[in-house]
Amino acid sequence: MADAPHHSRFRTGRILGIGLGALVLAGVLVVLLWSWDWFVPMVNSRASAALGRPTTVAHLHVRLGRVVTATVDDLTIAQPKGFEDEKQPFATARQASVSFDVWRYIWHRAVTLPLVAFDAPKLDVVRRADGSTNASFGSSKGAGGTPALPDIGELRITDGQARIADARLRADMMLAVHTTPPHDGERGQIVADARGRYAAQPIEGHFVGGALLTLLDTAHPYPVDLTVHNGPTLATLKGSIVNPMKFEGARLFLHFSGPDMSLLYPLTGIPIPRTPEYSVTGTLDYDSKAIRFGDMKGKMGSSDLDGTITVDPHPAVPFVQATLHSHRVDLVDLGGFIGANPDKTPTAAEKKAADADPNALPDTPINIPKLRAINAHLLYRGDHIENRRTPLDNIDADIAIQDGAIDVRRLNFAVGSGTLASVITLTPADTGFATRMRMDFAHIDLSRIMQATTGSGAKGIIGGHATLEATGNSVASLLARGNGGLTLVLDQGGDISALVPDVLGLQIGNAVLSALGFPKRTDVQCFIADMPLRDGVVSTRTLLLETGEGRTLGRGTIDLRRNIIDYALTTRSIHFSVAALPGAFHITGPLKSPSVLPGAEIVGRAAAAAGLGVVMPPLALLPTIQFGVGDTSICARAVRSANENPAAGIAPGTLSHPRGERRPAGRRAAPAPAPAPAAPGNATPGPATKIDPARIRAVWQARMRQGRQGGG
Structure with a gap:
């Protein structure tokens, strides 16, 4: 009986020993046979639910300690629903690791990840034309809308690649991405090189920035160094961003x-x-309200450019405020702002096509880009036009x-001491722009215009107004459908032989000069044109040319819809001149190449050379004349005089003094030319009989030959 307790204790100890041994053996077996891969199905399930798309890992490794490190192999994140047709998964990585500071969590309840690392990650980001993207994830946010991220010590990327495809931006590019290790207390950098297409143009880019995690660092600016070649465009951006x-x-x-x-x-x-x-540099800044490109300096063509551009991106349509300035500007460089091609020289084929085009006015569509993409206010001044x-x-x-x-509230040009001022509005319409325009000419020096455009020595002072209201998409279509008009005054216009050929073209200009019958060096004292435009047809309210030798009145139309002219000019000599052939001559036909022919009155009524002249313009034109060239001008005096003592009107083909009218003292009617021989069977033409067309042409041709022999 004494051995019973001893036997019981032995048996209990044996059982305890076996149990302890079994535990040790089990522990050894667990250590020897343990695999973290047992948790892979759970990891895959949890990750797929969190990311909203199938996610798998091949293996899971965990290194225990004060800092626990979990590593997965062959991470694959599939495309989300609707993007299954993409050839590549949304993301893959040869290996992904996360370190977790357990000690810090126990003592401070803070989630700290000393390291997040990706080895050979690949990313495929797509945005389609409808705006849908495979990069959309649900996310939690902390206060202020900032993503609630843990404290990450280092984000390490090795041999990363990313494909970015955006249908809206017409972009498809590959990025090679890696990070540099932290050093000297800095978190390192991220380096990315891009190659592909952006906006349907080849693109290459190189980016060096601070570590991605420093984007959330409010204490230190984020450094940026970016160089982009997009097609032929080069852009560089260098500096830092404050709390981006x-x-x-x-x-x-x-x-x-x-x-x-x-x-x-x-x-x-x-x-x-x-x-x-162009080449432009400046400083870029932004805040929560606007983006500002300031201290801008550069060149555009042969023009310099400086100023400030501010963009407010918050409205549905961004608003741009630009204040720009040039010390010296070439207007050719600004041609694109009115739809022209500022640097294109026409080819020989284009010149040939332009010559064959029946349109006298440019019919190239005005190409003003993407107006609805922004709202804007532009102030621009060019000090000197070169x-x-x-x-x-x-x-x-x-x-x-x-x-x-487009509301052109002011578009003013200085011409010497004069001003060319315009106000224009263009509202989008189905056929281009509904256009309203007013242009004022005040004290414009004609010699400046003619010397620059034709090299001639024509001179004078121009004043007046032009208005237009029409809908179209080119200069030709606007005028062909337009309403408005032109009121123009030329005072002290200088030598007519230097003016008319350059304005009308050499061939037609010389023909008109010959028809006018003025001496070669006759000065233009006054020219007044008051010509309404109605539905594309220019008519004549007043057209007066006064020289030291005579007065010429114009009547007729210019049809800008059909590009034809039907015009008549009638000249009356102020002084008696045997050589002058007063009467009407006609300019008719296509605008680009009209014919200049005399009417029967030139031959049949040479006696009218002593006429007093034609009816002068109405007194209503005085405000325009005073505004344009001054109230002491010759034109202003002529209009006042004509309205106080109106001259008799002389119809083409009639005597300068109708029968029964007293001829002013000192004036004699010019002798009529000898009558032409009568055609067989016809009566000899009397003073009021028109000469046949063949006779008219014969006299006209003789006169033209005479003009050419005399130096014309």
């Missing part, structure tokens, strides 16, 4: 250069008309764009 997640500001130096500013639209989102080659073909001295513009409509 909250748009608190930037200190960036921006440089753009390329052959055409319109190509910047995909990079900036701001539509710009076509320009010649262009030997342009007689303008400076430019001052105030232009607003709102909902696709």
Whole structure:
């Protein structure tokens, strides 16, 4: 009986020993046979639910300690629903690791990840034309809208690749991405190189920035160094961004250069008309309200450019405020702002086509880009216009764009001591733009215009107004459908032989001079044109040319719809002249190549050479004359005199003094030419009989030969 307790204790100890051994053996077996891959199905399930798309890992590794490190192999994140036709998964990685500081969590309840690393990650990001994207995830946010991220010590990317495809931006590019290790207390950098297509143009880019995690660092600016070649456009951006997640500001130096500013639209989102080659630098800053490109300096073609551009991106249609300035500007460089091609020289084929085109006015569609993409207000001033073909001295513009409509509140040019001022509105319409325009000419020096455009020595002072209201998409279509008119005054116009051939063209101009019958060096004392435009047809209210030798009155129409002219000019000598052949001659036919022929009155009524003249313009034109050339001008005096003592009107083909009217003292009627021989069977034509067309042409041709022999 004494051995019973001893035996019981032995048996209990044995059982305990076996149990302990079994536990040790089990522990050894667990250690020897344990596989974290047992948790792979759970990891796959949890990750797929969190990311909203199938997610798998091949293996799971965990290294235990104060800092626990979990590593997965062959991570694959599939495309979401609707993107299954993409050839590549949304994301893959040869290996992905996350370190978790357990000790810090136990003591401070803080989630700290000392390392997040991806080895050979690949990403495929797609946005389709309808705006749908495979990169859309649900996300939690902390206060202020900032993503609620844990404290990550280092984000390490090795041999990363990303494909970015965006149908809206017409972009498809590959990015090679890696990070540099932290050093000297810095978190390292991210380096990316891009190659592919952006805005349907080849693109290459190189980016060096601070570690991605420092984007959330409010204490230190985020460094940026970016170079982009997009087609022929080069853009560089270097500096730093202050708290980029909250748009608190930037200190960036921006440089753009390329052959055409319109190509910047995909990079900036701001539509710009076509320009010649340019290079522009400035500082880029932004805050929560606007983006500002300031201290801008550069060149555009042969023009310099400086100023400030501010963009408010918050409205549904971004608003752009631009205040720009040029010390010296070539207007050719601004041609794209009115739909022209600022740097294109016509080819021989294009010149041939232009010569064959029956249209006398440009019918190239006005191409103003993407007006509805922005609302804008532009102030521009060019101090000095540099262009030997342009007689303008400076430019001052105030232009607003709102909902696709252009409001040119001010477009003024200085011409010597004169001004060419315009106000224009263009509202989008089905056939182009509904256009309203008013242009004022005040004290314009004609010699400046003619010297620049034709090289001639014509001179004089121009004043007047032009108005237009029409709908169209080119200069030709606007005028062909337009209503408005032109009232123009030329005072002290100088030598007519220097003016008319250059204005009308050498061939037709010399023919008109010959028909007018004025001596070669006759000065233009006054020219007045008051010509309404109705539905594309220019008619004549007043057309008067007064020289030292005579007065010429114009009557007729210019049809801009059909590009034809039907016009008659009648001249009356102020002084008796045997050589003059007064009467009407006609300019008719296509605008580009009209015919100049005399009427029967030139031959049949040479006696009218002593006429007093034609009816002068109405007194209502005085305000225009006073505005345009001054109230002491010859034209102003002539109009006042004509309205106080109106001259007798002389109809073409009649005597200067109708029967029964007393001829002024000192005036004699010019002798009529000998009558033409009578045609067989016909009576000899009397003073009131018109000469047949063959006789008219014969006299006209003889006169033209005479003019050519005399130096014409």
